Amino acid sequence: MAIDQEKDIEKYGVDNLEKPFIQHVKCVDSEEETIDENGSISMVLLSTCVAVCGSFEFGSCVGYSSPTQSAIREDLNLSLSQFSMFGSIITIGAMIGAITSGRIADFLGRKGAMRISAIFCIIGWLAVYFSTEAWLLDIGRFCTGYGIGIFSYVVPVFIAEIAPKNLRGGLATLNQLMIVCGASTAYLLGTVVTWRTLALTGLLPCILILVGLFFIPESPRWLAKVGLCKEFELALRKLRGADADVSQEASEIQASIDSMQDLPKVGVLDLFEARYMRPLIVGVGLMVFQQFGGINGIGFYSSETFVAAGFSSGKIGTIAYAIIQVPITMVGAVLMDKSGRRPLLMVSASGTFIGCILTGASFYLKGQALLLEWVPILAVSGVLVFVAAFSIGMGAVPWVIMSEIFPIHVKGVAGSLVVLVNWLGAWAVSYTFNFLMSWSSTGTFSIYAGVCAMTVVFVAKVVPETKGKTLEEIQASFNS
Numbered sequence: 001m002a003i004d005q006e007k008d009i010e011k012y013g014v015d016n017l018e019k020p021f022i023q024h025v026k027c028v029d030s031e032e033e034t035i036d037e038n039g040s041i042s043m044v045l046l047s048t049c050v051a052v053c054g055s056f057e058f059g060s061c062v063g064y065s066s067p068t069q070s071a072i073r074e075d076l077n078l079s080l081s082q083f084s085m086f087g088s089i090i091t092i093g094a095m096i097g098a099i100t101s102g103r104i105a106d107f108l109g110r111k112g113a114m115r116i117s118a119i120f121c122i123i124g125w126l127a128v129y130f131s132t133e134a135w136l137l138d139i140g141r142f143c144t145g146y147g148i149g150i151f152s153y154v155v156p157v158f159i160a161e162i163a164p165k166n167l168r169g170g171l172a173t174l175n176q177l178m179i180v181c182g183a184s185t186a187y188l189l190g191t192v193v194t195w196r197t198l199a200l201t202g203l204l205p206c207i208l209i210l211v212g213l214f215f216i217p218e219s220p221r222w223l224a225k226v227g228l229c230k231e232f233e234l235a236l237r238k239l240r241g242a243d244a245d246v247s248q249e250a251s252e253i254q255a256s257i258d259s260m261q262d263l264p265k266v267g268v269l270d271l272f273e274a275r276y277m278r279p280l281i282v283g284v285g286l287m288v289f290q291q292f293g294g295i296n297g298i299g300f301y302s303s304e305t306f307v308a309a310g311f312s313s314g315k316i317g318t319i320a321y322a323i324i325q326v327p328i329t330m331v332g333a334v335l336m337d338k339s340g341r342r343p344l345l346m347v348s349a350s351g352t353f354i355g356c357i358l359t360g361a362s363f364y365l366k367g368q369a370l371l372l373e374w375v376p377i378l379a380v381s382g383v384l385v386f387v388a389a390f391s392i393g394m395g396a397v398p399w400v401i402m403s404e405i406f407p408i409h410v411k412g413v414a415g416s417l418v419v420l421v422n423w424l425g426a427w428a429v430s431y432t433f434n435f436l437m438s439w440s441s442t443g444t445f446s447i448y449a450g451v452c453a454m455t456v457v458f459v460a461k462v463v464p465e466t467k468g469k470t471l472e473e474i475q476a477s478f479n480s
Helices: 002-012 031-063 065-076 080-129 134-162 165-190 195-201 203-215 220-225 229-240 247-261 274-292 295-300 302-308 315-339 341-367 372-394 397-405 411-439 441-461 471-479
Strands: none
Touching: 031 065, 031 080, 031 134, 031 165, 031 203, 031 229, 065 080, 065 134, 065 165, 065 195, 080 134, 080 195, 080 203, 080 220, 080 411, 134 165, 134 220, 134 411, 165 195, 165 315, 195 203, 220 229, 220 247, 229 247, 274 295, 274 397, 274 411, 274 441, 274 471, 295 372, 295 411, 295 441, 315 341, 315 372, 315 397, 341 372, 341 397, 341 441, 372 397, 411 441
16 A cells, blocks of 8 residues: 555545545646556456446346236236345355355355356356246355345456556446446336346346456556466556556555455454454444435335335336436446545435435325325435435545545454445345334334434444545554
Protein backbone atom coordinates (compact mmCIF):
# COMPACT_ATOMS: atom_id res chain seq x y z
CA MET A 1 0.00 0.00 0.00
CA ALA A 2 2.79 2.44 0.95
CA ILE A 3 4.71 1.73 -2.26
CA ASP A 4 1.58 2.29 -4.35
CA GLN A 5 0.93 5.59 -2.59
CA GLU A 6 4.50 6.81 -3.18
CA LYS A 7 4.19 5.98 -6.85
CA ASP A 8 0.90 7.80 -7.18
CA ILE A 9 2.24 10.84 -5.30
CA GLU A 10 5.15 11.06 -7.70
CA LYS A 11 2.90 10.69 -10.72
CA TYR A 12 -0.20 12.66 -9.76
CA GLY A 13 0.64 14.81 -6.74
CA VAL A 14 -0.77 14.75 -3.19
CA ASP A 15 -3.79 16.95 -3.98
CA ASN A 16 -5.02 14.71 -6.78
CA LEU A 17 -4.86 11.62 -4.55
CA GLU A 18 -7.48 13.14 -2.27
CA LYS A 19 -10.00 13.77 -5.07
CA PRO A 20 -12.88 11.31 -5.65
CA PHE A 21 -12.83 9.05 -8.67
CA ILE A 22 -15.51 11.08 -10.45
CA GLN A 23 -13.24 14.13 -10.60
CA HIS A 24 -10.10 12.67 -12.17
CA VAL A 25 -7.53 15.18 -13.33
CA LYS A 26 -5.06 13.40 -15.55
CA CYS A 27 -1.53 14.60 -14.90
CA VAL A 28 0.96 13.01 -17.26
CA ASP A 29 4.64 13.76 -17.47
CA SER A 30 5.04 13.02 -21.14
CA GLU A 31 3.26 12.14 -24.34
CA GLU A 32 4.58 8.59 -24.05
CA GLU A 33 2.85 8.13 -20.67
CA THR A 34 -0.43 9.27 -22.22
CA ILE A 35 -0.05 6.72 -25.01
CA ASP A 36 0.70 3.95 -22.50
CA GLU A 37 -2.41 4.76 -20.47
CA ASN A 38 -4.64 4.89 -23.55
CA GLY A 39 -3.16 1.66 -24.83
CA SER A 40 -3.94 -0.19 -21.62
CA ILE A 41 -7.43 1.06 -20.94
CA SER A 42 -9.14 -1.01 -23.63
CA MET A 43 -8.11 -4.37 -22.15
CA VAL A 44 -8.91 -3.21 -18.61
CA LEU A 45 -12.37 -2.13 -19.74
CA LEU A 46 -12.95 -5.35 -21.68
CA SER A 47 -11.90 -7.42 -18.66
CA THR A 48 -14.17 -5.40 -16.40
CA CYS A 49 -17.11 -5.78 -18.78
CA VAL A 50 -16.67 -9.55 -18.86
CA ALA A 51 -16.43 -9.71 -15.06
CA VAL A 52 -19.52 -7.58 -14.40
CA CYS A 53 -21.59 -9.97 -16.49
CA GLY A 54 -21.36 -11.96 -13.27
CA SER A 55 -22.78 -8.99 -11.37
CA PHE A 56 -25.62 -8.79 -13.91
CA GLU A 57 -26.25 -12.51 -13.40
CA PHE A 58 -26.30 -11.89 -9.64
CA GLY A 59 -29.06 -9.31 -10.08
CA SER A 60 -30.99 -11.50 -12.51
CA CYS A 61 -31.06 -14.39 -10.03
CA VAL A 62 -32.12 -12.20 -7.11
CA GLY A 63 -34.85 -10.47 -9.12
CA TYR A 64 -36.32 -13.61 -10.68
CA SER A 65 -38.84 -14.62 -8.02
CA SER A 66 -40.68 -11.30 -7.71
CA PRO A 67 -42.40 -11.12 -11.13
CA THR A 68 -42.88 -14.89 -11.37
CA GLN A 69 -44.44 -15.79 -8.01
CA SER A 70 -48.10 -15.96 -9.01
CA ALA A 71 -47.42 -17.74 -12.33
CA ILE A 72 -45.15 -20.40 -10.80
CA ARG A 73 -47.54 -21.09 -7.93
CA GLU A 74 -50.43 -21.43 -10.35
CA ASP A 75 -48.65 -23.58 -12.96
CA LEU A 76 -47.00 -25.97 -10.49
CA ASN A 77 -49.68 -25.75 -7.78
CA LEU A 78 -47.20 -24.69 -5.09
CA SER A 79 -48.21 -23.82 -1.54
CA LEU A 80 -47.09 -20.60 0.12
CA SER A 81 -44.39 -22.41 2.09
CA GLN A 82 -43.13 -24.19 -1.05
CA PHE A 83 -42.71 -20.92 -2.94
CA SER A 84 -41.15 -19.28 0.12
CA MET A 85 -38.57 -22.04 0.10
CA PHE A 86 -37.98 -21.51 -3.63
CA GLY A 87 -37.58 -17.76 -3.11
CA SER A 88 -35.23 -18.05 -0.15
CA ILE A 89 -33.12 -21.14 -0.92
CA ILE A 90 -31.02 -19.03 -3.27
CA THR A 91 -29.52 -17.37 -0.21
CA ILE A 92 -28.59 -20.75 1.32
CA GLY A 93 -26.69 -21.60 -1.87
CA ALA A 94 -25.13 -18.14 -1.86
CA MET A 95 -23.93 -18.55 1.73
CA ILE A 96 -22.16 -21.78 0.83
CA GLY A 97 -20.80 -20.16 -2.32
CA ALA A 98 -19.50 -17.18 -0.39
CA ILE A 99 -17.78 -19.41 2.18
CA THR A 100 -16.02 -21.48 -0.50
CA SER A 101 -15.36 -18.60 -2.93
CA GLY A 102 -12.04 -17.56 -1.41
CA ARG A 103 -10.56 -21.03 -1.60
CA ILE A 104 -11.86 -21.58 -5.14
CA ALA A 105 -10.49 -18.24 -6.34
CA ASP A 106 -7.12 -18.93 -4.72
CA PHE A 107 -6.89 -22.47 -6.11
CA LEU A 108 -8.30 -22.04 -9.63
CA GLY A 109 -7.63 -18.32 -10.10
CA ARG A 110 -10.12 -15.49 -10.54
CA LYS A 111 -11.06 -16.58 -14.04
CA GLY A 112 -11.43 -20.19 -12.93
CA ALA A 113 -13.77 -19.12 -10.12
CA MET A 114 -15.91 -17.15 -12.58
CA ARG A 115 -16.11 -20.18 -14.88
CA ILE A 116 -17.29 -22.37 -12.00
CA SER A 117 -19.88 -19.73 -11.07
CA ALA A 118 -21.21 -19.50 -14.61
CA ILE A 119 -21.48 -23.28 -14.95
CA PHE A 120 -23.46 -23.58 -11.70
CA CYS A 121 -25.79 -20.79 -12.80
CA ILE A 122 -26.39 -22.46 -16.18
CA ILE A 123 -27.23 -25.77 -14.47
CA GLY A 124 -29.56 -23.91 -12.12
CA TRP A 125 -31.45 -22.03 -14.82
CA LEU A 126 -31.93 -25.19 -16.90
CA ALA A 127 -33.29 -26.99 -13.84
CA VAL A 128 -35.77 -24.16 -13.26
CA TYR A 129 -36.80 -24.15 -16.92
CA PHE A 130 -37.53 -27.90 -17.00
CA SER A 131 -39.17 -28.00 -13.56
CA THR A 132 -42.51 -29.76 -13.13
CA GLU A 133 -42.28 -30.18 -9.34
CA ALA A 134 -41.09 -28.13 -6.38
CA TRP A 135 -37.94 -30.17 -5.68
CA LEU A 136 -36.42 -29.48 -9.11
CA LEU A 137 -37.23 -25.79 -8.77
CA ASP A 138 -35.40 -25.75 -5.44
CA ILE A 139 -32.36 -27.55 -6.86
CA GLY A 140 -32.15 -25.05 -9.70
CA ARG A 141 -32.55 -22.08 -7.37
CA PHE A 142 -29.89 -23.49 -5.03
CA CYS A 143 -27.41 -23.91 -7.90
CA THR A 144 -27.90 -20.33 -9.10
CA GLY A 145 -27.47 -19.22 -5.49
CA TYR A 146 -24.17 -21.06 -5.17
CA GLY A 147 -22.99 -19.47 -8.41
CA ILE A 148 -23.82 -15.91 -7.38
CA GLY A 149 -22.29 -16.54 -3.95
CA ILE A 150 -18.96 -17.02 -5.70
CA PHE A 151 -19.62 -14.08 -8.05
CA SER A 152 -20.29 -11.81 -5.06
CA TYR A 153 -16.70 -12.34 -3.94
CA VAL A 154 -14.65 -12.86 -7.07
CA VAL A 155 -16.00 -10.08 -9.32
CA PRO A 156 -15.01 -7.11 -7.11
CA VAL A 157 -11.71 -8.79 -6.24
CA PHE A 158 -10.85 -9.35 -9.91
CA ILE A 159 -11.70 -5.75 -10.85
CA ALA A 160 -9.61 -4.37 -8.00
CA GLU A 161 -6.63 -6.52 -8.98
CA ILE A 162 -6.55 -5.61 -12.68
CA ALA A 163 -7.47 -1.91 -12.60
CA PRO A 164 -4.94 0.92 -12.41
CA LYS A 165 -5.27 2.82 -9.14
CA ASN A 166 -6.60 5.96 -10.81
CA LEU A 167 -9.48 3.96 -12.38
CA ARG A 168 -10.20 1.48 -9.60
CA GLY A 169 -12.88 3.47 -7.81
CA GLY A 170 -14.90 4.19 -10.93
CA LEU A 171 -14.69 0.64 -12.23
CA ALA A 172 -15.60 -0.83 -8.83
CA THR A 173 -18.95 0.95 -8.89
CA LEU A 174 -19.90 -1.01 -12.02
CA ASN A 175 -20.27 -4.13 -9.85
CA GLN A 176 -23.14 -2.69 -7.80
CA LEU A 177 -24.64 -0.90 -10.80
CA MET A 178 -24.79 -4.11 -12.87
CA ILE A 179 -26.38 -6.02 -9.98
CA VAL A 180 -29.16 -3.43 -9.98
CA CYS A 181 -29.40 -3.54 -13.78
CA GLY A 182 -29.74 -7.33 -13.70
CA ALA A 183 -32.50 -7.20 -11.10
CA SER A 184 -34.31 -4.42 -12.97
CA THR A 185 -34.11 -6.35 -16.23
CA ALA A 186 -35.58 -9.43 -14.55
CA TYR A 187 -38.43 -7.35 -13.13
CA LEU A 188 -39.22 -5.79 -16.51
CA LEU A 189 -38.92 -8.95 -18.60
CA GLY A 190 -40.94 -10.86 -16.04
CA THR A 191 -43.95 -8.68 -16.81
CA VAL A 192 -43.98 -9.63 -20.51
CA VAL A 193 -42.59 -13.19 -20.75
CA THR A 194 -43.40 -16.47 -19.04
CA TRP A 195 -41.43 -17.65 -16.04
CA ARG A 196 -39.79 -20.41 -18.07
CA THR A 197 -38.68 -17.97 -20.77
CA LEU A 198 -37.35 -15.62 -18.09
CA ALA A 199 -35.24 -18.50 -16.76
CA LEU A 200 -33.67 -18.94 -20.22
CA THR A 201 -32.69 -15.25 -20.34
CA GLY A 202 -30.55 -15.90 -17.26
CA LEU A 203 -28.29 -18.07 -19.42
CA LEU A 204 -27.11 -15.16 -21.57
CA PRO A 205 -24.77 -13.45 -19.03
CA CYS A 206 -23.24 -16.85 -18.22
CA ILE A 207 -22.54 -17.57 -21.88
CA LEU A 208 -20.97 -14.11 -22.30
CA ILE A 209 -18.70 -14.80 -19.33
CA LEU A 210 -17.59 -18.22 -20.56
CA VAL A 211 -16.79 -16.81 -24.01
CA GLY A 212 -15.31 -13.54 -22.76
CA LEU A 213 -12.89 -15.23 -20.36
CA PHE A 214 -10.97 -16.61 -23.35
CA PHE A 215 -10.09 -13.06 -24.42
CA ILE A 216 -8.96 -11.48 -21.13
CA PRO A 217 -5.91 -12.10 -18.92
CA GLU A 218 -5.88 -13.64 -15.47
CA SER A 219 -5.34 -11.37 -12.47
CA PRO A 220 -1.61 -10.51 -12.40
CA ARG A 221 -1.63 -10.43 -8.61
CA TRP A 222 -2.99 -13.96 -8.39
CA LEU A 223 -0.41 -15.19 -10.90
CA ALA A 224 2.35 -13.58 -8.83
CA LYS A 225 0.91 -15.04 -5.64
CA VAL A 226 1.07 -18.61 -7.00
CA GLY A 227 4.59 -18.09 -8.38
CA LEU A 228 3.81 -17.96 -12.11
CA CYS A 229 6.28 -15.16 -12.76
CA LYS A 230 6.36 -15.30 -16.57
CA GLU A 231 2.57 -15.43 -16.87
CA PHE A 232 2.34 -12.63 -14.31
CA GLU A 233 4.46 -10.25 -16.40
CA LEU A 234 2.64 -11.19 -19.63
CA ALA A 235 -0.78 -10.56 -18.05
CA LEU A 236 0.35 -7.22 -16.63
CA ARG A 237 1.78 -6.14 -19.96
CA LYS A 238 -1.44 -7.14 -21.73
CA LEU A 239 -3.44 -5.01 -19.29
CA ARG A 240 -1.11 -2.01 -19.40
CA GLY A 241 -0.26 -2.02 -23.11
CA ALA A 242 2.40 -3.71 -25.24
CA ASP A 243 4.72 -0.68 -25.14
CA ALA A 244 4.24 0.13 -21.46
CA ASP A 245 7.10 -0.23 -18.98
CA VAL A 246 5.62 -2.53 -16.36
CA SER A 247 8.85 -3.32 -14.52
CA GLN A 248 8.22 -0.91 -11.67
CA GLU A 249 4.60 -1.95 -11.15
CA ALA A 250 5.59 -5.61 -11.37
CA SER A 251 8.25 -5.18 -8.69
CA GLU A 252 5.80 -3.29 -6.46
CA ILE A 253 3.16 -6.03 -6.80
CA GLN A 254 5.72 -8.70 -6.00
CA ALA A 255 6.97 -6.76 -2.97
CA SER A 256 3.40 -6.28 -1.73
CA ILE A 257 2.66 -9.99 -2.05
CA ASP A 258 5.89 -10.87 -0.24
CA SER A 259 4.97 -8.54 2.63
CA MET A 260 1.48 -10.08 2.96
CA GLN A 261 2.96 -13.54 3.21
CA ASP A 262 4.98 -12.40 6.22
CA LEU A 263 1.87 -11.28 8.14
CA PRO A 264 0.51 -13.69 10.77
CA LYS A 265 -2.53 -15.75 9.92
CA VAL A 266 -5.70 -14.95 11.83
CA GLY A 267 -8.56 -17.33 12.59
CA VAL A 268 -12.22 -16.56 13.20
CA LEU A 269 -11.81 -16.66 16.97
CA ASP A 270 -8.99 -14.11 16.76
CA LEU A 271 -11.47 -11.56 15.37
CA PHE A 272 -13.03 -11.29 18.83
CA GLU A 273 -9.86 -9.82 20.32
CA ALA A 274 -10.21 -6.26 21.57
CA ARG A 275 -8.22 -4.72 18.69
CA TYR A 276 -10.54 -6.22 16.07
CA MET A 277 -13.83 -6.00 17.98
CA ARG A 278 -14.89 -2.50 16.92
CA PRO A 279 -14.37 -2.95 13.16
CA LEU A 280 -16.08 -6.34 13.46
CA ILE A 281 -19.09 -4.72 15.15
CA VAL A 282 -19.23 -2.04 12.45
CA GLY A 283 -18.96 -4.52 9.56
CA VAL A 284 -21.37 -7.12 10.93
CA GLY A 285 -23.74 -4.48 12.29
CA LEU A 286 -24.12 -2.72 8.95
CA MET A 287 -24.88 -6.01 7.20
CA VAL A 288 -27.46 -6.96 9.84
CA PHE A 289 -29.24 -3.61 9.52
CA GLN A 290 -28.99 -3.72 5.72
CA GLN A 291 -30.77 -7.06 5.51
CA PHE A 292 -33.23 -6.89 8.43
CA GLY A 293 -34.54 -3.58 7.14
CA GLY A 294 -36.49 -5.84 4.76
CA ILE A 295 -34.91 -5.21 1.36
CA ASN A 296 -34.94 -8.83 0.19
CA GLY A 297 -38.49 -9.49 1.34
CA ILE A 298 -39.75 -6.34 -0.36
CA GLY A 299 -37.61 -6.93 -3.46
CA PHE A 300 -38.36 -10.64 -3.93
CA TYR A 301 -42.11 -10.26 -3.47
CA SER A 302 -42.84 -6.72 -4.64
CA SER A 303 -45.49 -7.75 -7.18
CA GLU A 304 -47.46 -9.71 -4.57
CA THR A 305 -47.17 -6.77 -2.17
CA PHE A 306 -48.80 -4.47 -4.72
CA VAL A 307 -51.59 -6.98 -5.34
CA ALA A 308 -52.18 -7.33 -1.60
CA ALA A 309 -52.47 -3.53 -1.39
CA GLY A 310 -55.34 -3.53 -3.86
CA PHE A 311 -53.88 -3.54 -7.38
CA SER A 312 -55.45 -5.91 -9.87
CA SER A 313 -51.92 -6.67 -11.09
CA GLY A 314 -48.48 -6.02 -9.66
CA LYS A 315 -46.96 -5.22 -13.05
CA ILE A 316 -47.17 -1.42 -12.85
CA GLY A 317 -45.50 -1.25 -9.46
CA THR A 318 -42.89 -3.83 -10.46
CA ILE A 319 -41.96 -1.85 -13.58
CA ALA A 320 -41.62 1.35 -11.53
CA TYR A 321 -39.54 -0.59 -8.97
CA ALA A 322 -37.18 -1.73 -11.73
CA ILE A 323 -36.83 1.64 -13.45
CA ILE A 324 -36.07 3.62 -10.32
CA GLN A 325 -33.14 1.52 -9.08
CA VAL A 326 -30.56 2.22 -11.79
CA PRO A 327 -30.48 6.06 -11.81
CA ILE A 328 -30.65 6.25 -8.01
CA THR A 329 -27.73 3.82 -7.67
CA MET A 330 -25.72 6.02 -10.04
CA VAL A 331 -26.53 9.08 -7.90
CA GLY A 332 -25.35 7.18 -4.82
CA ALA A 333 -22.06 6.34 -6.53
CA VAL A 334 -21.50 10.03 -7.26
CA LEU A 335 -22.39 11.15 -3.72
CA MET A 336 -20.31 8.51 -1.93
CA ASP A 337 -17.04 10.44 -2.30
CA LYS A 338 -18.69 13.86 -2.06
CA SER A 339 -20.93 13.69 1.00
CA GLY A 340 -19.16 10.91 2.88
CA ARG A 341 -20.27 7.48 4.04
CA ARG A 342 -22.02 8.37 7.31
CA PRO A 343 -24.36 11.10 5.97
CA LEU A 344 -25.29 8.91 3.01
CA LEU A 345 -26.08 5.98 5.30
CA MET A 346 -28.20 8.08 7.65
CA VAL A 347 -30.16 9.73 4.84
CA SER A 348 -30.66 6.35 3.19
CA ALA A 349 -31.85 4.66 6.40
CA SER A 350 -34.18 7.58 7.12
CA GLY A 351 -35.67 7.20 3.65
CA THR A 352 -36.24 3.47 4.08
CA PHE A 353 -37.95 4.24 7.41
CA ILE A 354 -40.34 6.63 5.66
CA GLY A 355 -40.99 4.08 2.91
CA CYS A 356 -41.90 1.39 5.47
CA ILE A 357 -44.21 3.77 7.34
CA LEU A 358 -46.05 4.71 4.12
CA THR A 359 -46.44 1.08 3.04
CA GLY A 360 -47.55 -0.02 6.50
CA ALA A 361 -50.05 2.83 6.61
CA SER A 362 -51.57 1.70 3.31
CA PHE A 363 -52.24 -1.78 4.68
CA TYR A 364 -53.64 -0.32 7.90
CA LEU A 365 -56.10 1.84 5.96
CA LYS A 366 -57.11 -1.14 3.84
CA GLY A 367 -57.72 -3.26 6.94
CA GLN A 368 -59.85 -0.53 8.50
CA ALA A 369 -61.68 0.21 5.21
CA LEU A 370 -60.57 3.86 5.40
CA LEU A 371 -59.58 6.09 2.47
CA LEU A 372 -59.50 3.06 0.18
CA GLU A 373 -58.71 5.18 -2.87
CA TRP A 374 -55.40 6.14 -1.23
CA VAL A 375 -54.32 2.60 -0.37
CA PRO A 376 -52.69 1.63 -3.72
CA ILE A 377 -51.03 5.04 -4.04
CA LEU A 378 -49.53 4.83 -0.55
CA ALA A 379 -48.38 1.23 -1.14
CA VAL A 380 -46.56 1.99 -4.39
CA SER A 381 -45.16 5.26 -3.04
CA GLY A 382 -43.89 3.56 0.09
CA VAL A 383 -42.17 0.72 -1.75
CA LEU A 384 -40.60 3.08 -4.31
CA VAL A 385 -39.41 5.48 -1.60
CA PHE A 386 -37.91 2.49 0.22
CA VAL A 387 -36.15 1.21 -2.90
CA ALA A 388 -34.87 4.65 -3.90
CA ALA A 389 -33.54 5.36 -0.42
CA PHE A 390 -31.94 1.92 -0.14
CA SER A 391 -30.29 2.24 -3.56
CA ILE A 392 -28.68 5.56 -2.74
CA GLY A 393 -26.82 4.36 0.34
CA MET A 394 -27.70 1.22 2.28
CA GLY A 395 -27.23 -0.97 -0.78
CA ALA A 396 -23.59 -0.17 -1.56
CA VAL A 397 -22.03 1.73 1.36
CA PRO A 398 -21.89 -1.21 3.84
CA TRP A 399 -19.80 -3.17 1.32
CA VAL A 400 -17.49 -0.20 0.79
CA ILE A 401 -16.97 0.31 4.52
CA MET A 402 -16.36 -3.42 5.02
CA SER A 403 -13.52 -3.26 2.49
CA GLU A 404 -11.96 -0.28 4.29
CA ILE A 405 -12.04 -1.06 8.00
CA PHE A 406 -10.25 -4.40 8.31
CA PRO A 407 -6.43 -4.69 8.28
CA ILE A 408 -5.14 -6.64 5.31
CA HIS A 409 -4.01 -9.66 7.33
CA VAL A 410 -7.53 -10.22 8.75
CA LYS A 411 -9.54 -9.01 5.76
CA GLY A 412 -10.05 -12.49 4.29
CA VAL A 413 -11.37 -14.08 7.49
CA ALA A 414 -13.32 -11.01 8.59
CA GLY A 415 -14.74 -10.44 5.12
CA SER A 416 -15.95 -14.04 4.89
CA LEU A 417 -17.70 -13.70 8.25
CA VAL A 418 -19.36 -10.42 7.27
CA VAL A 419 -20.51 -11.81 3.89
CA LEU A 420 -21.89 -14.91 5.63
CA VAL A 421 -23.88 -12.72 8.03
CA ASN A 422 -25.22 -10.74 5.07
CA TRP A 423 -26.45 -13.83 3.21
CA LEU A 424 -27.85 -15.37 6.40
CA GLY A 425 -29.88 -12.21 6.97
CA ALA A 426 -31.02 -12.23 3.34
CA TRP A 427 -32.26 -15.80 3.72
CA ALA A 428 -34.07 -15.10 6.99
CA VAL A 429 -35.88 -12.06 5.62
CA SER A 430 -36.84 -13.57 2.26
CA TYR A 431 -38.09 -16.78 3.90
CA THR A 432 -40.15 -15.10 6.62
CA PHE A 433 -41.61 -12.26 4.53
CA ASN A 434 -44.68 -14.10 3.22
CA PHE A 435 -45.43 -15.56 6.64
CA LEU A 436 -45.13 -12.16 8.29
CA MET A 437 -47.40 -10.63 5.66
CA SER A 438 -49.97 -13.37 6.34
CA TRP A 439 -49.75 -12.54 10.05
CA SER A 440 -50.02 -8.75 9.68
CA SER A 441 -49.01 -6.62 6.72
CA THR A 442 -48.99 -3.48 8.86
CA GLY A 443 -47.01 -5.25 11.57
CA THR A 444 -44.44 -6.50 9.03
CA PHE A 445 -43.62 -3.03 7.76
CA SER A 446 -43.66 -1.64 11.29
CA ILE A 447 -40.94 -4.13 12.23
CA TYR A 448 -38.88 -3.10 9.21
CA ALA A 449 -39.43 0.60 10.06
CA GLY A 450 -38.12 -0.05 13.57
CA VAL A 451 -34.96 -1.66 12.19
CA CYS A 452 -34.43 1.29 9.83
CA ALA A 453 -34.76 3.73 12.74
CA MET A 454 -32.21 1.72 14.73
CA THR A 455 -29.88 1.89 11.72
CA VAL A 456 -29.76 5.69 11.92
CA VAL A 457 -28.80 5.49 15.61
CA PHE A 458 -26.18 2.79 14.97
CA VAL A 459 -24.51 4.78 12.19
CA ALA A 460 -24.53 7.98 14.25
CA LYS A 461 -23.04 6.34 17.34
CA VAL A 462 -20.77 3.57 16.04
CA VAL A 463 -19.82 3.89 12.36
CA PRO A 464 -16.76 6.08 11.62
CA GLU A 465 -16.41 8.37 8.62
CA THR A 466 -13.89 6.90 6.18
CA LYS A 467 -14.07 9.49 3.41
CA GLY A 468 -10.73 11.07 2.51
CA LYS A 469 -8.65 8.73 4.69
CA THR A 470 -6.11 6.13 3.75
CA LEU A 471 -6.78 2.56 4.76
CA GLU A 472 -3.99 2.82 7.32
CA GLU A 473 -5.55 5.94 8.88
CA ILE A 474 -8.95 4.26 9.06
CA GLN A 475 -7.58 1.16 10.70
CA ALA A 476 -5.41 3.18 13.10
CA SER A 477 -8.45 5.18 14.23
CA PHE A 478 -10.01 2.00 15.63
CA ASN A 479 -7.01 1.49 17.91
CA SER A 480 -6.83 5.09 19.16
